[in-house]
Amino acid sequence: DAKTTQPPSMDCAEGRAANLPCNHSTISGNEYVYWYRQIHSQGPQYIIHGLKNNETNEMASLIITEDRKSSTLILPHATLRDTAVYYCIVTSPSGNTGKLIFGQGTTLQVKP
């Protein structure tokens, strides 16, 4: 079972910031938070990951609360192409094979 809880769906206006929440209250000390997204009929796309510090890359920002029990993925200026299912995954790199357990994710609909 997934270790995260995400809202099933969200809407966002084009050009506005999309803030996608994720609860992971049982996260352990060596587990990271990973975010992927899956655009319809495509393979999942890696977005960003973090351990305890906030992270930013060219796609998004990841804000992790100090107690690490929740996080928010921020798409600063959402476009129609950002419409996708967003998955928040908590896992740890382990040996050679970190395992990704995908839940149901959040379906983000970006509207014009």
Next chain:
Amino acid sequence: SQTIHQWPATLVQPVGSPLSLECTVEGTSNPNLYWYRQAAGRGLQLLFYSVGIGQISSEVPQNLSASRPQDRQFILSSKKLLLSDSGFYLCAWSVLTGGLPQYFGPGTRLLVL
């Protein structure tokens, strides 16, 4: 840069027929390779992973098998397809110690009739 290929993109097969899906990675050496399946309306499920040539680990008992004949080639097979084998099959790779993050291919959509 690294690229991952999967083919075919779409496949329609009758029940009881064999299956062979291929995945290849370019631009990296000795990757970890993974096969996932996504049933309609459901999340992704890890089926197999491989840390090297000839090394295959199975995550769930099933009608499928995997092989890794070359460093950057991963094959998913079945001798006799079942209706329940229908789904979206995704190959992924990783190179960092710990196997994360993983990067996914475009997928193969399989329909068993």
